[in-house]
Amino acid sequence: MSDQPQGKGPPHRAVEALVALATIAFAALIIVGSLEAGIDWGAEGPKAGFFPFYLGLVILAASVVNLAQAFTASGSRGGPFASWRQLGQVLSVALPTAIYVAAIPYIGIYVASALLIALFMVWLGRYGVRHVAPIALGVPLVTFLIFEKWFVVALPKGPLESALGF
Amino acid sequence: MEELYNLFHGFAVVIQPFNIMVMIVGIVLGVIIGVLPGLGGANGVAILLPLTFSMSPTSAIIMLSCIYWGALFGGAITSILFNIPGEPWSVATTFDGHPMAQQGRAGEALTAAFTSSFVGALFAVMMITLVAPLVAKFALQFGSAEKFSVYFLAFCSFVGMSKEPPAKTIVAMMVGFALAAVGLDTVTGQLRLTFGYTELITGFDFLIAVIGLFGIGEILLTIEEGLKFKGGSTGINPKVVLNTWMELPRYWVTSLRSCVIGCWMGISPAGATPASFMSYGIAKRVAKNGDRFGKGEIEGVVAPETAAHAAGTSALLPMLALGVPGSPTAAVLLGGLLIWGLQPGPLLFVEQKEFVWSLIASMYLGNVAGLLVVLTCVPLFAAILRIPFSIIAPIILVFCAIGAYTVHNSTFDVVMMLVFGVIGYVLKKCDYPLAPLVLAIVLGDKAEEAFRQSLLASGGSLGIFVSNGLVASIMALGLVALFWPLIQDAFTRLRPKPAL
Numbered sequence: 008m009s010d011q012p013q014g015k016g017p018p019h020r021a022v023e024a025l026v027a028l029a030t031i032a033f034a035a036l037i038i039v040g041s042l043e044a045g046i047d048w049g050a051e052g053p054k055a056g057f058f059p060f061y062l063g064l065v066i067l068a069a070s071v072v073n074l075a076q077a078f079t080a081s082g083s084r085g086g087p088f089a090s091w092r093q094l095g096q097v098l099s100v101a102l103p104t105a106i107y108v109a110a111i112p113y114i115g116i117y118v119a120s121a122l123l124i125a126l127f128m129v130w131l132g133r134y135g136v137r138h139v140a141p142i143a144l145g146v147p148l149v150t151f152l153i154f155e156k157w158f159v160v161a162l163p164k165g166p167l168e169s170a171l172g173f
Numbered sequence: 174m175e176e177l178y179n180l181f182h183g184f185a186v187v188i189q190p191f192n193i194m195v196m197i198v199g200i201v202l203g204v205i206i207g208v209l210p211g212l213g214g215a216n217g218v219a220i221l222l223p224l225t226f227s228m229s230p231t232s233a234i235i236m237l238s239c240i241y242w243g244a245l246f247g248g249a250i251t252s253i254l255f256n257i258p259g260e261p262w263s264v265a266t267t268f269d270g271h272p273m274a275q276q277g278r279a280g281e282a283l284t285a286a287f288t289s290s291f292v293g294a295l296f297a298v299m300m301i302t303l304v305a306p307l308v309a310k311f312a313l314q315f316g317s318a319e320k321f322s323v324y325f326l327a328f329c330s331f332v333g334m335s336k337e338p339p340a341k342t343i344v345a346m347m348v349g350f351a352l353a354a355v356g357l358d359t360v361t362g363q364l365r366l367t368f369g370y371t372e373l374i375t376g377f378d379f380l381i382a383v384i385g386l387f388g389i390g391e392i393l394l395t396i397e398e399g400l401k402f403k404g405g406s407t408g409i410n411p412k413v414v415l416n417t418w419m420e421l422p423r424y425w426v427t428s429l430r431s432c433v434i435g436c437w438m439g440i441s442p443a444g445a446t447p448a449s450f451m452s453y454g455i456a457k458r459v460a461k462n463g464d465r466f467g468k469g470e471i472e473g474v475v476a477p478e479t480a481a482h483a484a485g486t487s488a489l490l491p492m493l494a495l496g497v498p499g500s501p502t503a504a505v506l507l508g509g510l511l512i513w514g515l516q517p518g519p520l521l522f523v524e525q526k527e528f529v530w531s532l533i534a535s536m537y538l539g540n541v542a543g544l545l546v547v548l549t550c551v552p553l554f555a556a557i558l559r560i561p562f563s564i565i566a567p568i569i570l571v572f573c574a575i576g577a578y579t580v581h582n583s584t585f586d587v588v589m590m591l592v593f594g595v596i597g598y599v600l601k602k603c604d605y606p607l608a609p610l611v612l613a614i615v616l617g618d619k620a621e622e623a624f625r626q627s628l629l630a631s632g633g634s635l636g637i638f639v640s641n642g643l644v645a646s647i648m649a650l651g652l653v654a655l656f657w658p659l660i661q662d663a664f665t666r667l668r669p670k671p672a673l
Contacts, residue, residue: 024605044364055364076338107574
C-alpha cells in the first residue's frame with residue numbers, strides 16, 4: 008500500500024539491495040551446483056546440470072538489474088522498509104514460532120502447540136488463566152482427535168504422549 | 174453432445190450424499206479461510222490436502238475446489254464489513270463496498286458481492302464446460318516442443334502482465350524453477366544441487382513453499398500492519414436480499430463485461446487480483462455515475478467481484494485442459510492431482526472422464542451451495558473476525574505447522590515452512606511476486622522435461638521451437654507477452670493523442 012511506515016527503521020533501499028545480493032548468491036550456488044552435475048551433452052541428451060545452469064545465469068542477470076534499481080529507486084521506496092516498532096512486532100511472532108518449530112521434534116506437536124497458544128494469549132493478548140487454559144488445551148486436544156482418531160494421520164509426539172500410552 | 178452426457182453423469186456423481194457433505198464442508202471451511210487474515214485459498218487448500226489422501230480423488234477434488242470457491246466468497250465479507258481485504262482480489266471490493274457498509278447498506282453490498290461472485294463463477298464454469306474439452310482435444314496432438322511453448326507462454330505472461338517490476342518477476346520465477354530442480358533429476362536419475370545434504374534429495378515440495386510463503390508470510394505482514402477490527406453489523410435479511418436482486422439486473426452490461434475480463438485474465442495466468450482492479454477501473458470510466466465510484470456505488474461492488482470470481486474459476490481451465498494452472502490455488506489443486514496419481518493435462522479428459530466431469534459439475538453445484546451458505550451465514554462468519562488476533566494467530570500457525578508436517582511426515586519440512594515464511598515476508602515487502610515462484614516450483618520438472626526432450630529430438634538445436642506453425646506462433650505469443658509493457662509503451666508513443 009502507499010502508506011508510509013510510521014517512525015524510523017532500516018532504509019528500504021538497503022533491504023532491496025540485500026535481497027538482490029542474496030539472489031545473486033543463490034544464483035552462484037545454482038551455477039556451481041549445475042557445473043558439478045555437468046552442463047554439457049551426455050549419452051542421454053543434456054546432462055542434469057544443463058537446465059539449472061541457465062536458470063542460474065538468468066537469476067544472476069535479473070538480480071544485477073534489481074541491485075542497480077535498488078539504488079536508483081525513488082518515492083516510497085526511498086523511505087524505511089518498516090519501522091523498528093513494526094519489526095519488533097514481526098519478531099514477537101517470528102521468534103516464538105521459531106522456538107515452536109525447533110521444539111516439535113522433542114516435545115511433540117501437541118504440547119508445543121498448547122505452549123505456543125498459551126504464550127501468545129498471555130504475552131500479546133494479556134489474557135488470564137481462565138481464558139487461556141480452555142483454548143490452549145482445547146485446540147491441541149481437538150486436533151489430536153481429528154488427526155489421530157478420525158483421519159488416522161500420525162503427528163509428531165513427545166514424552167507426554169508416550170507416558171499416556173500413545 | 175457427448176460432453177453434455179458426461180456432464181450429467183458428473184452431476185449424478187456429485188449429488189451422492191457423501192459428496193454433497195464434502196462440498197458443504199469445503200464451502201464452510203473455504204469461507205472461514207477466506208475471512209481469516211493469513212489464510213488464503215492457496216495455503217488453505219495446501220494445509221487441508223493431506224486430509225484428502227484417504228478419499229477418492231473425485232471426492233477430494235470436490236472438497237478442495239469448494240474450499241477455493243468458499244475462499245473467493247469469504248474475501249468479500251471482510252472487505253465490505255471491516256475494510257480489510259481477506260484476499261488480495263477483494264481489495265477493489267473495499268473501494269465501494271466499505272463506504273456502503275458505513276452508510277448502513279452493508280446487507281445490500283454483501284448481497285451484491287455474493288450474487289456477482291456467483292454470476293462470474295457461473296459464466297466461467299459454462300465457458301469451461303464448452304471450451305475445455307476442445308482445448309484438451311487440440312492439446313492431445315502436442316509434442317514436447319509444443320508443451321514447452323505453452324509453459325513458456327504462461328510464464329512470459331506473468332512477466333508482461335504483473336504490476337511488479339519485470340526483473341523481480343523473473344527472479345522470483347527462476348528461483349522457483351531452480352528450487353524445483355533440486356534433488357533427483359527426473360530425466361537422468363542423477364542427483365543434483367543437493368550439496369551433500371540428504372534432506373535435499375527429495376527436493377523442495379511446493380506445498381511447503383505455499384504454506385510458508387502465503388501462510389506464515391501473510392501472518393507476519395498482518396502483524397506488522399497492526400490489525401484493528403472495526404466492523405459494522407451485517408444487516409442482511411431476506412427483504413434486503415430480494416430488493417438487491419431486483420436492482421442488480423440493471424447492471425447487466427457491467428456484469429457481462431466483468432465476466433469477460435475475468436475469464437480472459439484467469440486463463441492467461443494474470444489471475445483474479447488484476448482482473449478485479451481492471452474491471453473496477455473500466456466500470457468507473459464507462460459508468461454514467463463513474464465520478465461517484467468510491468463513495469458507495471453498488472456497481473463498484475459488482476464489477477470487481479464478478480471479475481475476481483470469473484478469473485478464479487477460469488484459472489482451472491488451463492489446469493484441466495493443459496496441465497498449466499492459472500493461479501497458485503489451481504497449482505495446489507494440480508499438485509493434488511499428482512499426489513492422487515492422476516496425470517494432469519489433456520489426457521485427463523480421455524482417461525479420467527468421470528473425475529473431470531464430476532469436478533466441472535461440482536463447480537456448478539458448489540457455487541450454488543456457496544451462495545446459499547454465505548447469504549444465510551454471514552453474521553456467523555463475521556463473528557470469526559471479532560476473535561482477537563492474539564488467539565487466532567497462534568492457532569493459524571499451529572495449523573500451518575501441522576499442514577507442513579503431514580505432507581511428508583517430516584519435521585524438516587516444518588523448519589522449511591518457517592524459512593519460506595520469512596523469505597515470503599521479505600520478498601512481498603520488496604515487491605517480488607510470489608505466485609510465479611510457486612507455479613514454477615510446481616511446473617519446474619515438467620517444463621524442464623519438455624525442454625530437454627525437445628532438444629533431444631532436435632539434436633540440440635533450438636530451431637525446434639520454431640519448426641512448425643503451431644509451436645512458432647505460441648512461442649511468438651509468449652515473446653509478445655514477455656515484452657508487452659514495452660510494446661504498449663511504443664504504441665502510445667507512436668500514436669498521437671486524440672484531441673478532446
